Amino acid sequence: MQNPYLPYPVRIDEIITETEDKSLKTFKFVFLNASDEDKFTYESGQFGELSIAGLGEIPIGIASSPVEKGFIKFTVFKTGKVTSYLHAMKEGDIMGVRGPLGHPFPWETLEGKNIVIIGGGFAFTTLRSSIISILDPANRSKFKDIHVIYGARSPGMLLYKEELAEWAQRDDINMNITVDGTDDPDWKYLTGFVPTITEQKAPPGNDDTYAIICGPPIMIKFTQPVLDNLGYSHDNIIMSLENRMKCGIGICGRCNIGKEFVCKDGPVFTLSQLNNMPKEY
Amino acid sequence: MKLIKIDQQNWNTGIEKAKSAYRVFGPVKEKNDYEFKVLGTNEMPDLNFRNTRLSPKSIIYPQSQVMFTYSIDETKDDCRIMKEVENVTSPMAIIGVRPCDALSFPIVRRNFDTPEYQDTYWIKAYEATTFVGLACNSACDTCFCTSAGTGPFGEEGLDVLIIKDGDDFYTKIITPKGEAFAESAGWGKKEQTDITAKIKELKTAAEASVSSTVSTDKLKNKTILDLYDAPFWEEEAFACINCGTCTYVCPTCWCFDVQDETHGKSGIRMRNWDSCMFPLFTHHASGHNPRNNKYERVRQRFMHKLKYYVDKYDSGIQCVGCGRCIRLCPVNIDIRKICDKMNSFDTESCKCEATSS
Incomplete structure (x- = not known):
């Protein structure tokens, strides 16, 4: 019997400060025991529990993609006890990771389909993982058109800026990068809130088109009617939820929404599924 | 399933014998209530209780349980690496589990022992434990076990069921774990006796004493x-x-x-x-x-x-x-x-x- 609460020891290999306010950092971890990397076989959309001895654990979406080997990456917003401590840690420090946890985005269903990826603020981490996976030469042909709508408050608050610029140059992905507002004269992408940009740029909904949405509640609230108007069926709208978690494996009892545990039965749900669940998130 | 009859003396010597193979827990009177405690030498479970204040849940699932240890000493190689605590559980036997409480273990097991994840702490303690139940001859007025999936003589979750009749202990050995317990208590060679009719009579009376019920039949049909x-x-x-x-x-x-x-x-x-x-x-x-x-x-x-x-x-x-x-x-x-x-x-x-x- 394997103890599901035991974290794999990892070393912080690299720390990248992502945003101008320094509230978001990406941590690249390398497993201390190479064999643990094989056990941590994941798909885009899953999460892990980052564990710091003496502080506790936090559930964080996996920002790296399974096609990136030798490390795993998590982008963490500094907000509570564990994340604040983590933000003060250094490259070379030892901590732990448990996972992969939860269900990934439904990649089998998404094969052969158009995908519209809609993200806002710092909820772009598992979406970054998804884009890296989709654009991998071995995978790109499995999907039809890929649209990305990603917005942040200002240019300095966007995550993964270099990669965004790189993707914007490609012809096999339609990037729509937007900010709420900016006075930067060199800003070469869009200005406007995510729901508005979605209205303008997202393809119309049909059986072959799926939307994956991750973002703050306010963005989701205003994007959903836009997708309804564009003709997206609720089965084709995929969301990833968050709730307070401890165990991450459906046992400790706190993250439930109705009979589903966000950690184990989610965090990925279709809007159709969510329509039949209490709004306890 | 085997039915045997044990008298008071055999009961006492059996429990005492079992202590060499098991950590034996039983109800003990503490102030105005009964609690499950480890029984020391010559200490007998006190079976004069309606039910214990707390169920024996904490024997399998302690209120506070150490999962890992760690060091934050930077000079040590294992600094900040979680280490599993020794989690070998020696055999335990809980005497006097009421049938309602016994049913709680299979109910809770669905949460801790799933196809995807096994909670090693709970499962090891559960598997190391033999549940020796005590049938209720009369119910409290807040009991509604008969409409909650069990009853005063319910057997689910039990390895042995004891039915007390005066000074006699009618003993139903339900599972192989229960057999092993009876063996170590020295009750293994006891002849099967025909006390079925007597048990049935006690059971009927006990069930009749459960005065309150709940209706659960329509819960499933609603969203x-x-x-x-x-x-x-x-x-x-x-x-x-x-x-x-x-x-x-x-x-x-x-x-x-x-x-x-x-x-x-x-x-x-x-x-x-x-x-x-x-x-x-x-x-x-x-x-x-x-x-x-x-x-x-x-x-x-x-x-x-x-x-x-x-x-x-x-x-x-x-x-x-x-x-x-x-x-x-x-x-x-x-x-x-x-x-x-x-x-x-x-x-x-x-x-x-x-x-x-």
Whole structure:
């Protein structure tokens, strides 16, 4: 019997400060025991529990993609006890990771389909993982058109800026990068809130088109009617939820929404599924 | 299954013998109540109780349990690496488990022992334990076991069932674990006796003494949202003070918190019983709380036990009818009343009446 609460020891290999306010950092971890990397076989959309001895654990979406080997990456917003401590840690420090946890985005269903990826603020981490996976030469042909709508408050608050610029140059992905507002004269992408940009740029909904949405509640609230108007069926709208978690494996009892545990039965749900669940998130 | 009859003397010597092979737990009188304790030499389980104040839940699932140890000493190679605590559980036997409490273990097992994940701590303790039950010859007036999936002579979750008749102990050996226990108690060679008729008589009388019931037959047919949106939750929760007593004393409540505690350079990661009655249980780091209001937490407790569990495992309710939460609630919230409300809730008629509460 394997103890599901035991974290794999990892070393912080690299720390990248992502945003101008320094509230978001990406941590690249390398497993201390190479064999643990094989056990941590994941798909885009899953999460892990980052564990710091003496502080506790936090559930964080996996920002790296399974096609990136030798490390795993998590982008963490500094907000509570564990994340604040983590933000003060250094490259070379030892901590732990448990996972992969939860269900990934439904990649089998998404094969052969158009995908519209809609993200806002710092909820772009598992979406970054998804884009890296989709654009991998071995995978790109499995999907039809890929649209990305990603917005942040200002240019300095966007995550993964270099990669965004790189993707914007490609012809096999339609990037729509937007900010709420900016006075930067060199800003070469869009200005406007995510729901508005979605209205303008997202393809119309049909059986072959799926939307994956991750973002703050306010963005989701205003994007959903836009997708309804564009003709997206609720089965084709995929969301990833968050709730307070401890165990991450459906046992400790706190993250439930109705009979589903966000950690184990989610965090990925279709809007159709969510329509039949209490709004306890 | 084997039926044997044991007299008082054989009972005493048997329990004493069993202590060489098992850590034996039994009810012991503590002030006004009974608690399960490890029995020392010549200490006998005191079977003159209706039910213990707390169920034997904590023997399998301690209120506070060390999961890992760690060091934060930077000079050590294993600094900040979690180490599993030695988790070898020697055989235990719990004497005097009431049938309601016995049923709680298979109910809770569905949570801790899943196809995907096995909670090693719970499972090892559970597997190391032999459950020696004690049938109830008469019920308390808060008992509703007969409509909660068991009864005063219920056997589910038990390895042995003892039926006390005066000075005699009628002993039903139900499982191989139970046989092994009987063997180590020296009861193994005892002749099977025909006490079936006598047991049946006691059982009928005991069942007749259970005076309260709940109706659960219509819970499955309603949708989660129908019951979740029912108009009675705020009213039912009005008196609740969110003290958490109900979850603490409940044999089927299993929620826990995980905390790290460091002393000097070393520490432990432990889990502690937690409660859906507490606002912090679901409080996000952002400050948002999906169950911010008291009635939402009260609703969670009852919906979990009486609807979510029923739907998730396609089974009966997550309640064994022990009545502890009713007896110990400081504001008299009664799960029987809520269960009946939920069961009889008519979505259609409610829509017409507009929300009456």
